Amino acid sequence: MSAHGRSEALIPSAQREASPVSATPLLAIDRLQVGFDGEAGRVRAVDGVSFSIDAGQTVGLVGESGCGKSVTAASILRLVPSPPGVMLGGEIRFDGRDILAMKREELAALRGREIAMVFQDPMTSLNPVFTVERQMGEVLALRFGLGRAAAAERSIAMLRTVGMPDPEARLAVYPHELSGGMKQRVMIAMALLCEPRLLIADEPTTALDVTVQAQILHLMRELQRKTGAALLFITHDMGVIAEMCDAVVVMYAGRVVERRPVVDLFERPRHPYTRGLLGSMPRRGTAHKALLPTIEGTVPSLLKPPAGCRFAARCNHRLSLPAEPRRRCDEIDPALAGDGDGWVACHFPQGGERP
Amino acid sequence: MSAREGGPVNAPLLEVRDLHKHYPVRGGVFSRTLGIVRAVAGVSLSVHAGQTLGLVGESGCGKSTLGRTLMRLEEPTSGQVLFDGQDLAHAGGAALFKLRREVQMVFQDPYSSLNPRLTVGEIVREPLLVHRMGSKAEQVARVRDLLAIVGLGPDTLQRYPSEFSGGQRQRIGVARALSLNPRLVVADEPVSALDVSVQSQVLNLMVQLQRDLGLAYVFISHDLSVVEHVSDVVAIMYLGRIVEIGPVREIFDRPAHPYTRALMQAIPTSDPRRRRATVPLSGEAPSPMAVLPGCAFASRCAYAVDACRQAPPALDPVVTATAGIQPHMAACIRRDEIATLAVAAG
Numbered sequence: 067m068s069a070h071g072r073s074e075a076l077i078p079s080a081q082r083e084a085s086p087v088s089a090t091p092l093l094a095i096d097r098l099q100v101g102f103d104g105e106a107g108r109v110r111a112v113d114g115v116s117f118s119i120d121a122g123q124t125v126g127l128v129g130e131s132g133c134g135k136s137v138t139a140a141s142i143l144r145l146v147p148s149p150p151g152v153m154l155g156g157e158i159r160f161d162g163r164d165i166l167a168m169k170r171e172e173l174a175a176l177r178g179r180e181i182a183m184v185f186q187d188p189m190t191s192l193n194p195v196f197t198v199e200r201q202m203g204e205v206l207a208l209r210f211g212l213g214r215a216a217a218a219e220r221s222i223a224m225l226r227t228v229g230m231p232d233p234e235a236r237l238a239v240y241p242h243e244l245s246g247g248m249k250q251r252v253m254i255a256m257a258l259l260c261e262p263r264l265l266i267a268d269e270p271t272t273a274l275d276v277t278v279q280a281q282i283l284h285l286m287r288e289l290q291r292k293t294g295a296a297l298l299f300i301t302h303d304m305g306v307i308a309e310m311c312d313a314v315v316v317m318y319a320g321r322v323v324e325r326r327p328v329v330d331l332f333e334r335p336r337h338p339y340t341r342g343l344l345g346s347m348p349r350r351g352t353a354h355k356a357l358l359p360t361i362e363g364t365v366p367s368l369l370k371p372p373a374g375c376r377f378a379a380r381c382n383h384r385l386s387l388p389a390e391p392r393r394r395c396d397e398i399d400p401a402l403a404g405d406g407d408g409w410v411a412c413h414f415p416q417g418g419e420r421p
Numbered sequence: 422m423s424a425r426e427g428g429p430v431n432a433p434l435l436e437v438r439d440l441h442k443h444y445p446v447r448g449g450v451f452s453r454t455l456g457i458v459r460a461v462a463g464v465s466l467s468v469h470a471g472q473t474l475g476l477v478g479e480s481g482c483g484k485s486t487l488g489r490t491l492m493r494l495e496e497p498t499s500g501q502v503l504f505d506g507q508d509l510a511h512a513g514g515a516a517l518f519k520l521r522r523e524v525q526m527v528f529q530d531p532y533s534s535l536n537p538r539l540t541v542g543e544i545v546r547e548p549l550l551v552h553r554m555g556s557k558a559e560q561v562a563r564v565r566d567l568l569a570i571v572g573l574g575p576d577t578l579q580r581y582p583s584e585f586s587g588g589q590r591q592r593i594g595v596a597r598a599l600s601l602n603p604r605l606v607v608a609d610e611p612v613s614a615l616d617v618s619v620q621s622q623v624l625n626l627m628v629q630l631q632r633d634l635g636l637a638y639v640f641i642s643h644d645l646s647v648v649e650h651v652s653d654v655v656a657i658m659y660l661g662r663i664v665e666i667g668p669v670r671e672i673f674d675r676p677a678h679p680y681t682r683a684l685m686q687a688i689p690t691s692d693p694r695r696r697r698a699t700v701p702l703s704g705e706a707p708s709p710m711a712v713l714p715g716c717a718f719a720s721r722c723a724y725a726v727d728a729c730r731q732a733p734p735a736l737d738p739v740v741t742a743t744a745g746i747q748p749h750m751a752a753c754i755r756r757d758e759i760a761t762l763a764v765a766a767g
Contacts, residue, residue, distance in 0.1 A: 130616035130617070130618065130619075131616055231704070246480075248705075275479035275480055276644075276645070276684060276687040276688060277479065277702040278705065279689075280689075280697065280701055280702070281700050283689070303617075303689065304617070305691055306689050307693075308689060308690050308691055308693040309689040309697065329693050329694060332692065346618050346620070347617060347691060348624070348646045348647055348649070348650040350646075350673075350691075354650065355628050355631075357629070358624060359621065360621045361618035364589075
């Protein structure tokens with residue numbers, strides 16, 4: 067019986083099958099701008115971000131702390147607290163519908179049902195005072211109107227799907243009784259209960275050990291293959307990107323600096339920042355104790371971003387240029403432009419192989 | 422200078438002999454002892470001057486407790502910690518105070534390990550004050566030098582930690598650790614909280630300092646790629662014990678313990694064309710309170726045989742081990758066979 071429940075949960079819903087395989091992406095973010103008002107003024111945390119995700123696709127959103135990747139993700143579900151957050155412009159369309167224009171009820175129907183989110187810290191979505199059974203049951207009661215017994219059965223099936231050992235016994239426990247990896251599994255199980263069409267995962271494995279991280283990544287890939295859900299994977303770890311994603315969006319200081327299919331991004335990165343990120347990872351074959359390439363300096367303040375390219379002050383490539391083209395980097399903000407297999411925001415994109 | 426470079430080459434700077442650190446677990450109405458967690462359960466290892474020992478393991482394996490016990494931030498339950506031949510584990514009073522200058526620590530979290538109410542200058546100077554090193558003028562000059570060494574300008578002296586980014590704070594932490602001219606630095610996950618590009622800056626700084634000052638490091642990390650890059654000798658811990666130890670190339674080219682192999686296979690690829698097809702290790706580590714008759718890893722091990730569950734395996738040399746300061750050793754009865762298996766490319 068539970069096996070039946072499980073397979074049912076994994077069958078793509080009728081609605082999903084009916085959605086056209088047209089050129090319309092599942093999610094389209096267009097020139098999104100999000101600011102935060104503080105004492106010192108307005109910080110433009112996200113400043114003109116555009117990318118899209120097709121049905122069933124896994125897109126990685128990568129960048130360092132403060133680049134705006136988590137704010138972008140939170141904006142998709144309108145989870146940016148306001149104040150201090152302010153939506154300054156742009157559009158987010160899910161299946162053609164404008165999320166930023168949605169009314170409260172529409173938004174409630176979207177959240178959890180069509181788009182679900184998994185966070186780095188499981189305790190942001192698990193309630194410490196309720197058992198796993200109660201939390202999962204609540205979701206199922208709201209979404210499908212399931213009674214207690216049916217909900218328990220569906221919950222057990224889903225816990226088994228996410229690789230939870232002894233799922234029947236886990237229903238009665240409280241979150242604190244579970245290890246980090248187990249909590250992450252419960253959170254993923256809860257996110258999948260409603261069969262979302264888009265799952266947003268914000269650094270879901272960053273706090274986990276490598277062997278558990280490998281288990282969770284494998285699980286997410288398997289589930290995605292079975293359910294056909296699209297996945298937006300937010301991380302600062304290029305290894306996780308290489309392991310998981312079809313396409314990659316690289317963010318720097320509130321902007322998208324490069325967008326490309328994953329193999330192209332790793333083999334032919336063109337933005338100096340992407341090249342720097344890939345080059346600074348120690349990996350097999352790096353000479354022992356040799357100095358690693360670095361990106362010197364720090365991210366510019368988004369209170370008053372520089373007029374030209376935001377990466378200019380840290381860019382090694384710019385330093386290799388003569389004075390005249392260098393001025394261009396300092397004075398003119400490069401737009402994200404298509405270059406065949408992807409998009410890059412640089413006046414002098416680099417070619418060649420991975421650094 | 423002479424003390425640092427002198428002495429026989431094979432005398433280790435730090436030698437740990439059968440170190441144990443146990444914690445009682447209490448509970449119930451009368452706080453009865455319910456069990457004992459053997460966080461460090463019989464660890465022996467050595468670190469040579471100017472070299473780096475990488476200590477790897479997952480959360481709860483005891484690597485941080487081991488690091489803290491080396492520093493005497495935790496009292497060992499039993500065993501010896503010999504620094505330059507003197508027992509740190511049992512030293513007291515003046516002797517311990519003096520030894521503490523020689524061994525310093527860099528912590529993981531650059532946000533909580535610096536006092537937010539002190540200026541950077543005061544933070545770096547504090548150890549000099551505690552140990553009464555030099556006059557005030559000498560101390561101030563030393564602080565300036567230290568900040569320059571870690572790449573921070575004199576304008577940072579009067580500023581507070583909150584004004585700095587994670588990478589800069591970690592540089593301040595390194596400057597503080599260096600203030601007493603230590604010979605050994607225990608660094609507990611020094612780059613884990615940092616962004617990738619900043620990570621490489623701090624790693625470069627640590628490698629450079631080792632070259633310039635002849636420092637020895639105990640580098641504790643869960644990140645195998647980082648450990649491979651900086652270590653001369655690598656030790657892998659699982660549930661309080663070292664399951665494998667050896668020269669860095671031996672460990673990475675011929676891992677002899679199944680757990681080491683699993684850890685390596687778990688590292689995310691750096692090439693999207695070569696994704697991991699399988700999960701290298703299922704399940705999670707058993708409770709550190711559990712007393713297992715055989716090998717602690719047997720329950721998760723793909724190579725386990727009946728004999729593994731009978732008696733705990735000793736840390737013994739691998740047959741391919743070459744002579745050197747640290748022979749390649751593994752605590753697995755099938756170590757010789759496993760060391761010959763192919764290693765997946767990262």
